[in-house]
Amino acid sequence: MINILNFEHDKLTIKNWQLRENENWCVLGRNGSGKQYLNQLLSGALEPTSFEQLQSPDKDKVGIISFEMQQNTYEQTLKLEAPDDIDADDVGTKAKDFLPKDRLNDPLINEFGLSHRLETRYIQLSTGESRKLLILQAIFSGIELLVCDNPFDSLDCESCEALSIALERLSKTGVTVLLMLSNRQDIPVWCHNIAFIERGLFDVIGKLDNIDTKNQLDALLSPAPDKTSWPENRQELSDYKHPYLVKLSKGLVHYNGVNVFENLNVEIKPLQHTLITGANGSGKSTLMQLITGDCPQCYSNDIHVLGYKRGSGEAIWEIKKQMGIVSSELHRQYRVNGDLLTVVLSGFYDSIGVYQQPSPYQVNIARQWLNKIGLLAQQNSLFQSLSYGEQRLALIARALVKSPYLLILDEPTQGLDELNRHRVLNFLEHLATQEHSTMLLVSHRKDEFLSIFKQHIKL
Structure with missing residues (x-):
């Protein structure tokens, strides 16, 4: 299926790689390692400078599912829907519109956990649900090679297991599965062949269960010591005079007659770091939006945020000055x-x-944070030119520049490689010792359930 020998491009180098039909491969790589250029090669968008052999499926037989593709699909869907219809529940592009009409009863849709979401508008799907929908769309189009870029990110544990089983079954029906992953913990047991990409150099490592493979990956993914200093805080927690950062009484949010949650009580005091978990679609992100004011139903709820009662004439931007998102x-x-x-x-x-x-002070603080996340050298690079993981690191820095009292982190490590993910988690643990920002974290990953969290809300 894939046979590449001495492929050269200024963004990608592959010395020798053979992928046979019905083989399952995982390509590991850090943020910015060049995984996207491998996607471009397989989709026919990257022309080689030179090669000895280059064999791969026709581009219309390759389905590539990535964060970037999801972003483009989301933007295109927004453009298709009239601005006046954006908040309506009964119009717009529905999930079922992405699938062939004669496949809407296909059992694979149920295996992917989407049967009950077919009538839902695409832009109302969670990140994990929209990714599974696009995978189904690619499968039903008759592809031979499915390339999934971090498919398990933002899925709850049950959904991860279900998707893994579905992909394994798919690999036995004539569709070859190639996973692009950023974390070793996400490699499924059925994916036997491992390759690694770093700075655009693609290298076959070996079999998953081989001790040499493990040793090579340990060496490649060992973190370098972080000697950069921490940026200074702009304000002190002692200046905050209210007993609660967030207080929600009998919270209720519903869409199109269906309750997302009801009778939800939440109290978060200063430094009461809080973890929020739950299945996909349980309302975790909705709760975050209720707190940030981005959910219109916040004004019909009894909710106090940073000392202000929603709907009391407060300015939303005054509240957000004390909030990082x-x-x-x-x-x-x-x-x-x-x-x-x-x-x-x-x-x-x-x-x-x-x-x-x-x-000048703000510019200095922003550069300190760019230095802390390892991206200072790219300060003049266009945001859209960076990898998804690098963009996510930048948005974490964006949330922290103003030293917020409340730091809202809705799956902040999504798209990050394991080094940067552990770097962010270590940072959160360090941030807790500073006793300044109170963290509210949504996560599906059990290895992110840190001991710093004093409260656990399960939706």
Whole structure:
């Protein structure tokens, strides 16, 4: 199926790689390692400078599912829907519109856990649900090779297991599965062949159960010591005079007659770091939006945030000045193609882009955070030119530049490789020792259930 020998391009080098039909492969790589260029090669979008042998399936027989593809699909769907219809529940592109009409009763849809979501508008699906829908769309189009870029990110444990089983079964029906992963913990047991990509250099490592493979990956993924200093805080927690950061009484959110949750009580005190878990679609992101004010139903609920009661005439931007936010929704919405420094600076203004002259102090703080996340050298690079994982790191820095009292992290490590994911988690543990920002974290990964969390809300 794939036979490549001495492939050269200024972004990608492959010395020798053979992938046979019905073999399952995993390609591991860090953020910015060049996985996207391998996707481009397989989709026919990357022309080689030179090669000795280059054999791969026709591009119309290759399905590639990535964060970037999801972002493009989301944007295209928004453009197709009239602005006046965006908040309506009975219009717009539905999940079933992505699938052939004669396959809407296919049992694979149920295996993917989407049978009950076919009538839901695409833009109302969770990140994990929309990814599974696009995988189904690719399968039903008759592909021979399915390439999935971090397919298990943002899925709850049950959904991860179900998707893994579905992909394994798929691999036995004539569709070859190639996984692009950023974390070793995500490699399924049925994926036997491992390759690694770093700075565009593709290298076959070996079999998953081989001790030499494990040793090579340990060496390749050993973290370098972090000697960069921590940026300074702009305000002190002692200045906050209210007993609660968040207080929700009998919370209720519903769409199209269906309750997302009801009778939900939430209290978060300063430094009461809180973990929120639950199955896909249980309302975790909705709760975050209720707190941030991005859910219109916050005004029909009894909720206090950062000392303000929603609906009491408060200015939403006054509240957001004390709040840092990282979420898939923000990532989807950040479509202004400014440079990386501008993206981080926009955290001071809670805006998409910067529309006033930042102060030298703000620029200095933003550069300190870029240095902390290892992206200072790319401060003038366009945000959209970075890998998804690098973009996510930048949005984490954006949330932290103003030293917020409340730091809302809705699956912040989505798309990050294991080194950067552990770097962020270590940072959160360090942040807790500073006794300044109170963290509210949504996560599906059990290895992210840190001991710093004083409260666990299960939806």
